[in-house]
Amino acid sequence: xxxxSTRVGALTLxxxxxxxSGTFSExxxxxxxxxxxxxxxxxxxxxxxxxGNPVPRVCELNGAMLNSIGIPxxxxxxxxxxxxxxxADYDAPLVISxxxxxxxxxxxxxxxxxxxxxxxIEVNISCxxxxxxxxxxxxxxxxxxxxxxxxxxxxxxxxxxxLSPNTGEVVEVxxxxxxxxxDALVTANTMLAMAIDSRSGEIRLGNLMGGLSGPALKxxxxxxxxxxxxxxxxxxxxCGGISRIxxxxxxxxxxxxxxxxxxxxxxxxxxxxxxxxELEAALAARGLASVEALIGTARLSGQTTTLAEYA
Amino acid sequence: MPASLCAVPDTTSAAHTPGRQHSIxxxxxxxxxxDWVNGQYRLMVLAAPKAVLDCRPGxxxxxxxxxxxxxxxxxxxxxSIYSYDLEKGELAFLYKVAGAGTRxxxxxxxxxxxNIVGPIGQGFDIRQEWQRPLLLARGVGLATLAPLARxxxxxxxxxxxxxxxxxxxLLMSTELFRHYGAQVITVTDAEGxxxxxxxxxxxxxxxxxxxxxxxxxxxxxxxxxxxxDIGSRHxxxxxxxxxxxxxxxxxxxxxxxxxxxxxxxxxxxxVCRDGPVFDLQxxx
Numbered sequence: 309x310x311x312x313s314t315r316v317g318a319l320t321l322x323x324x325x326x327x328x329s330g331t332f333s334e335x336x337x338x339x340x341x342x343x344x345x346x347x348x349x350x351x352x353x354x355x356x357x358x359x360g361n362p363v364p365r366v367c368e369l370n371g372a373m374l375n376s377i378g379i380p381x382x383x384x385x386x387x388x389x390x391x392x393x394x395x396a397d398y399d400a401p402l403v404i405s406x407x408x409x410x411x412x413x414x415x416x417x418x419x420x421x422x423x424x425x426x427x428x429i430e431v432n433i434s435c436x437x438x439x440x441x442x443x444x445x446x447x448x449x450x451x452x453x454x455x456x457x458x459x460x461x462x463x464x465x466x467x468x469x470x471l472s473p474n475t476g477e478v479v480e481v482x483x484x485x486x487x488x489x490x491d492a493l494v495t496a497n498t499m500l501a502m503a504i505d506s507r508s509g510e511i512r513l514g515n516l517m518g519g520l521s522g523p524a525l526k527x528x529x530x531x532x533x534x535x536x537x538x539x540x541x542x543x544x545x546x547c548g549g550i551s552r553i554x555x556x557x558x559x560x561x562x563x564x565x566x567x568x569x570x571x572x573x574x575x576x577x578x579x580x581x582x583x584x585x586e587l588e589a590a591l592a593a594r595g596l597a598s599v600e601a602l603i604g605t606a607r608l609s610g611q612t613t614t615l616a617e618y619a
Numbered sequence: 620m621p622a623s624l625c626a627v628p629d630t631t632s633a634a635h636t637p638g639r640q641h642s643i644x645x646x647x648x649x650x651x652x653x654d655w656v657n658g659q660y661r662l663m664v665l666a667a668p669k670a671v672l673d674c675r676p677g678x679x680x681x682x683x684x685x686x687x688x689x690x691x692x693x694x695x696x697x698x699s700i701y702s703y704d705l706e707k708g709e710l711a712f713l714y715k716v717a718g719a720g721t722r723x724x725x726x727x728x729x730x731x732x733x734n735i736v737g738p739i740g741q742g743f744d745i746r747q748e749w750q751r752p753l754l755l756a757r758g759v760g761l762a763t764l765a766p767l768a769r770x771x772x773x774x775x776x777x778x779x780x781x782x783x784x785x786x787x788x789l790l791m792s793t794e795l796f797r798h799y800g801a802q803v804i805t806v807t808d809a810e811g812x813x814x815x816x817x818x819x820x821x822x823x824x825x826x827x828x829x830x831x832x833x834x835x836x837x838x839x840x841x842x843x844x845x846x847x848d849i850g851s852r853h854x855x856x857x858x859x860x861x862x863x864x865x866x867x868x869x870x871x872x873x874x875x876x877x878x879x880x881x882x883x884x885x886x887x888x889x890v891c892r893d894g895p896v897f898d899l900q901x902x903x
Contacts, residue, residue, distance in 0.1 A: 330871075336869065336871060337641075338641055338643040339641055339644070360876065360887065363863070363874075363876065363877075364864055365873070367864075368693040368694045369693065370691055370693065371691075372693065373694065373866065375874065573867070574867040574872065575693070576645060576683070576734075577645055577867075577869060
């Protein structure tokens, strides 16, 4: 039986499959035993209560979705008193995702949620909805380094930085995270996008713009994962468009030490437990004894695809 | 939605414990029959495992509509339950063929399978004091209220049902409602009997003559507002089943929120998880 475990910094996960923030909550326990996952990652919360964006908050595209949910949040108190205790009965490490409007607010909030039961803090410095015109900390190395450094000094827990595909400076932003003391990178959040109904002329999201996710995003976030894994020594967690076991394998080959599954859970709520089962078989089929043996093994092909294969 | 709605629901249950029974199941169900009932609606009957047939009237399933040559729906589609039968192992949906999801679904044939997730959501609550309920259904709301009529009949409630549609040939389930012992009244746009004014008179007459003490409705925002007005004038409570565009369908994504009146102001609730059945007077 293959060893599915993986290490993300100081944390050891029993397998590399975990949810992407925003696509997972306590309700999924109605469908399967959440302890089959490598980790639990909560929906991003803010310190203050937020109601979220106007509807429509989602729309479907071909092999993708757009969302502008707008991070509705019940606030820090509710989260600490209700959400964190819910996960106490599970063995899987609890990763909580936080967001804030300024670097100082981020640091204050990170300190506030560094409580027993929390294994790591994922900092959502990339959500394209929360600031005007989709701007976010993770767009530039300077603002990234500033916010991560302040968070780093505010908590002893591992800090995972969730990066954005909406930057032209992927490597520089990743290195800024590492320099400022981040423990891991998550590549990546959704990509800022838009949809218009050609018949009615209506913009399809109430917030005008939103984040693209689903299989259509995968080639972009897979590329970011590869770039980041090459550029930094800290672990990288792949995220974006994973729905099939081959997607998981590709991210691991690109250098990810673990992966996050998001939108696919909306299409099939059992996607994550299914992938855990299929990972075992995929390793066996390759004659590999562990997940570790697959990480970072992608290489340039000696020859291009033959015409027969392509046809 | 106004930006001043700054509250989010406090109704999310935090009482889940690991190891408990899973109440929502994802299964492949085989289609036993799939027929047109009129020019717009189809009835799909599925052979369903017992695990998914522990349903409540008003609950729904989340259906993975197929990818076809013409239609490629990406999200699942929520569909209210038309009937469920544990003995026969059957689950049925009565649906209007409208958008990409239902058009793709309409191409399925008997013998094909459909991936379904459910049962989901808070169903109708037939309170003890509601002995003489009125069901008011419009269009596809007729499907949603059918299991409720059966439940009312089994609880011995004296039932009145008003079925509303654009034209007489689009009226559905009236025989089914009669079978459950309901006094059935049909109204249609074509006959000019479905307007708010004439319905208000009709319902106020029924309150007088049949002692209506509860309202259940689905399928029309206009009729929901009308029942809220009549309900507040006569002190009659009730429930409404609502729709909203969904993504996850089980409460995680917060895409399907709608605003509801509460004593301390309006709050957003998730139609999939906190509903789809809500208190009649709280709907906005």
